Each structure stands twice: as structure tokens, then as C-alpha cells.
Amino acid sequence: MAEQKSRANKGASLTLKDVATRAGVSSMTVSRVLNHEPNVKAHTREKVMAVVKELGYRPNLSARSLAAGQSLFIGLLYNNPSAAYMSEFLIGAMNACRLKGYHLVLENCGETNEEWDEAVGNVLNDGRFMGVIVPPPVCNYPSVMDAIADAGLPCVRVSPNEDLAGASTVNINDFEAAKAATERLIDLGHKRIAFIKGHPNQAASRERHAGFMAAMADHGLQVPDTHVCQGYFDYKSGLASAEKLLTLQGRPTAIFASNDDMAAAVVALAAKYNLHVPTDLSVIGFDDTTIATTIWPQLSTVRQPISEMAAAAVDLVISHGQKADDSDDRTETFNFTLVERESTAPAPLGT
Numbered sequence: 001m002a003e004q005k006s007r008a009n010k011g012a013s014l015t016l017k018d019v020a021t022r023a024g025v026s027s028m029t030v031s032r033v034l035n036h037e038p039n040v041k042a043h044t045r046e047k048v049m050a051v052v053k054e055l056g057y058r059p060n061l062s063a064r065s066l067a068a069g070q071s072l073f074i075g076l077l078y079n080n081p082s083a084a085y086m087s088e089f090l091i092g093a094m095n096a097c098r099l100k101g102y103h104l105v106l107e108n109c110g111e112t113n114e115e116w117d118e119a120v121g122n123v124l125n126d127g128r129f130m131g132v133i134v135p136p137p138v139c140n141y142p143s144v145m146d147a148i149a150d151a152g153l154p155c156v157r158v159s160p161n162e163d164l165a166g167a168s169t170v171n172i173n174d175f176e177a178a179k180a181a182t183e184r185l186i187d188l189g190h191k192r193i194a195f196i197k198g199h200p201n202q203a204a205s206r207e208r209h210a211g212f213m214a215a216m217a218d219h220g221l222q223v224p225d226t227h228v229c230q231g232y233f234d235y236k237s238g239l240a241s242a243e244k245l246l247t248l249q250g251r252p253t254a255i256f257a258s259n260d261d262m263a264a265a266v267v268a269l270a271a272k273y274n275l276h277v278p279t280d281l282s283v284i285g286f287d288d289t290t291i292a293t294t295i296w297p298q299l300s301t302v303r304q305p306i307s308e309m310a311a312a313a314v315d316l317v318i319s320h321g322q323k324a325d326d327s328d329d330r331t332e333t334f335n336f337t338l339v340e341r342e343s344t345a346p347a348p349l350g351t
Contacts (some may be wrong), residue, residue, distance in 0.1 A: 014057045023051040034101045053099060072102050074317050075132040077144065079109040081199060081234040082261050084289035085306060089135055089158075092307030096314040104314075105129070109138050124151040130321035131155060133313045134167075137201045154320030156313040161203040168316045168330045172304045174204045177336040178211030181256060181284050181302050184338060186219050189347035190254040190282060194227040196241045196266070198258035202233075208258050208286065227252055231262045238265025246273050246281075253281060253347045260285035260292045263299055267343060278345035288339055297342035305334050 016034075020027040025044060032040050033048040051057075076093055080086045090106065097104040124147055131154035138144055139157035145164060148155045155167040163169060185193050195212045198205030209228070216223050226248055229241035238257060242265055245252055257263035263285030267277050275281045277297055285292060288303035312332050 014055055019048065019051050019055060019057050022055065023048045049099065073105055073128050073130065074102055074314065075105050075107060075129045077107050077109050077132060077134050077138050079138055080135060081232055082259055082287075082289070084261055084291050085233075085259070085287055086135070088289055088306040089310045092310030093133060093314055095307070096311035100314070100318065102130075102314070102318065109144075124148065124153070129153060131317035133310075133317060134158065136160065136204065137199065140201060140203070154317055156316045156320075158309060158313060159202070159204050163329075163331070165329065168320070168332075170309045170313045170316070170332050170334070172309075172334045172336050174207035175211040175214070177302045177304070177338075178208035178256070178258075178286070179215045180211075180336070180338055181286070182212045182215035183219075184300075184340070185254045185256065185282060185284065185344065186215065186221070188254075188282065188344060190351075191221055191347070192227070192250065192252045192351065193221070193223075193254045193256060194229070194245045194252035195223070196229050196231040196238060196245075196255065196257040196262050198262075199232045200230070205233075205258060212256060231258060233259050233261065235261045235265045238262030239269055242266040242269040246270065246275065253351045254283070254344070255281065256284050258286055260287045260289045260299055260301055263301065263343075264291050264295050267295060267297070267299070278343050280348060282344040282347070284344055288337075292339075292341070300338075300340045300342075300344040303337040303339050309334055 016027050016030050020030045023030065025048060029040065029044065030048055033045050034052075074097060076090070078086055078090075094104050132148055133156050134144070134148070135158040139160045145155070145167070149166050157164065157167050157169050159171045159174070160167075160169060182193065193216065195209060197209050200206075213223060227245070229244055231237040231241050238261060241257075241262065242255070245255060245266075246269060255263075255266050257266055263283050266283050270277050270281050270283075277283055283299065285299045285301040286304075287306065288301045289306070292299040292301045312334075316330060316332070
């Protein structure tokens with residue numbers, strides 16, 4: 001604890017000149033890099049930012065804000081049932097803000113629409129933000145987006161239901177990712193594959209379900225209604241869905257859950273019915289969050305680069321906020337990766 005406090009104090013006491021000396025550049029150059037001014041060579045910018053990270057340098061936000069004549073605070077409005085997803089997203093956003101000399105202010109938007117409206121009102125009325133980042137499902141709530149637009153704040157939405165004028169977007173191709181994961185299960189010989197859907201208020205849920213259904217159709221495989229369960233991106237709904245699927249006559253030999261939390265619940269419940277994962281039942285998740293590698297067997301899953309997506313959202317907000325005439329909406333689509341671990345295997349013989 002004392003060592004952490006010492007490191008924190010050291011980072012706070014470092015000066016711009018310390019960074020400049022270590023990087024072998026002028027203090028003015030460091031200032032330009034930290035203020036994201038364009039007239040700095042790429043290799044110089046990278047060298048300065050590497051030193052900033054190495055030394056743990058933290059700019060004085062208040063002083064920089066006054067000097068730059070603009071806010072250095074970014075708001076993040078969140079409310080997501082998957083604690084693992086939000087944890088990774090928040091860490092990615094906070095690290096990006098810290099590295100670039102900005103401060104991230106978190107606002108939990110509550111559980112109901114009324115609470116969301118109140119929380120957003122509190123944030124926007126604060127008057128100190130250069131822009132906001134809005135992950136799902138909050139990015140899909142019309143009154144929230146209307147309030148942000150009325151405030152004239154730059155906004156970046158993460159995996160929204162649909163594009164919206166006046167807001168940039170960060171996402172992955174959920175349809176193709178789910179299709180690829182399903183096709184891998186089919187390649188392993190599975191024909192009776194079940195699917196657990198994500199929360200219905202998120203576009204990713206619909207796209208992942210559509211990708212699953214497309215892969216099954218492409219291979220001429222039927223999907224009975226009983227093999228599709230409604231989940232909500234949380235562990236509890238994963239348990240409820242697994243209970244239904246694992247007690248079916250002619251139960252599935254593989255289950256694809258729309259996120260890792262629900263997939264982990266399937267693995268846990270399989271033991272109740274004396275089913276060995278993956279010999280008797282293959283399980284695959286989505287996101288590649290921490291839980292995927294902290295259970296046994298470790299989860300096969302689709303990795304979306306959540307931390308990198310959060311950092312990209314920070315970059316977009318900063319870019320929009322620094323240029324008053326930068327009103328062009330942008331979409332950054334990240335690649336996904338299919339990660340195979342111990343929870344998937346060839347289908348049992350005779351199935």
C-alpha cells in the first residue's frame with residue numbers, strides 16, 4: 001500500500017520538463033503531444049507517449065484545462081448487465097484517458113428509464129465535459145441521446161442498435177463473429193446446437209442470433225424453437241436457459257451463449273446433470289472477458305477487443321472535442337477473433 005502511494009505521489013510530482021528530458025525533446029514538444037496538436041511527427045509523438053507511460057506522468061488537469069481553454073473531462077454513461085464486459089470497458093477507457101492526459105468521469109445510469117434520464121441530466125448540467133461515451137444499452141435510449149444532442153456535446157456510441165446523426169460509433173461485426181463461432185461447432189461435427197440470446201434491448205443480441213441462424217441454415221441444420229432461449233447477458237439468465245436446454249429430450253450436444261457470463265453458467269450447470277464439458281457437451285461464449293479463463297474448463301469464445309474499442313471511443317471524443325468544425329460522424333469497426341480453449345471438442349459419437 002505504501003509502495004503504491006509512493007508511486008502515485010511520484011507520478012503527481014513529475015513535471016513536463018522531466019518527461020522532455022527523458023524523451024530528449026523540448027518541453028514545448030511534450031506539451032504539443034499531450035494537447036494532441038497535429039504538428040508533431042509520428043515517431044516523436046510515440047516516443048513522448050512511451051516516456052509518459054514509463055514514468056507514470058499525470059498532467060495537472062486543471063492547469064491544462066485553463067491553458068487550453070477547453071474541458072479535459074470525458075463522461076461515460078453506463079448500465080450493463082454484464083459486469084465482466086463493463087469492467088474491461090471501463091479499464092480500457094480509463095487507461096486511454098490517463099495516457100492522453102484526460103479525466104474520465106463515470107455515471108451509472110441506474111436500472112430504469114427514469115433513472116437514466118435523471119443521471120444524464122446531472123451529467124450534462126455539470127457543464128465540464130468535452131464529450132461523452134455511451135456503451136450499450138444506454139446508447140439505445142432515445143431520450144438520453146436527445147439530451148446529449150441538445151447539449152451539443154460530442155458523443156461516441158458503442159455497438160448501438162442503429163446509426164444516429166451527430167454521433168460516432170465503435171463496434172464489431174457481431175453477425176459474422178457469431179456465424180464463424182457456429183461454423184466452428186459444425187466443423188467439429190455438432191448438429192444439435194442450441195443458442196442463448198442476449199438482452200433484447202441490444203443490437204448485438206439480434207446480430208449474434210442472426211449469425212447463428214445463418215450458419216445453421218447454410219449447412220442445412222434445423223433449429224427447433226426449444227433450442228433457442230432468451231438470456232439477458234447475466235449469469236442468472238444463463239443458468240435458467242441451461243436448465244431448459246439440458247433437460248430436453250434429445251438435448252443439444254453444443255450450446256453457443258451470446259456472452260461469456262451465460263456460457264460460464266452453462267458449464268456450471270452441466271455438472272448438475274453429470275455432463276462433462278467438452279466430452280458430452282461443448283460450450284462456446286462471446287467477448288473473451290476475464291471469466292472465460294477463470295473457470296474450468298476454460299471457455300472457447302469470440303474475442304472482441306473491448307479495451308481497444310473503449311480506447312478508440314476516447315480518441316474519437318477527443319478528436320471531435322478539439323475541433324469545433326469536426327462534425328463528421330465516424331464508424332470504427334474492429335476485428336474479432338475466435339479463441340478455442342478446453343470447452344469445445346468434437347461431437348460425441350453417434351450424435
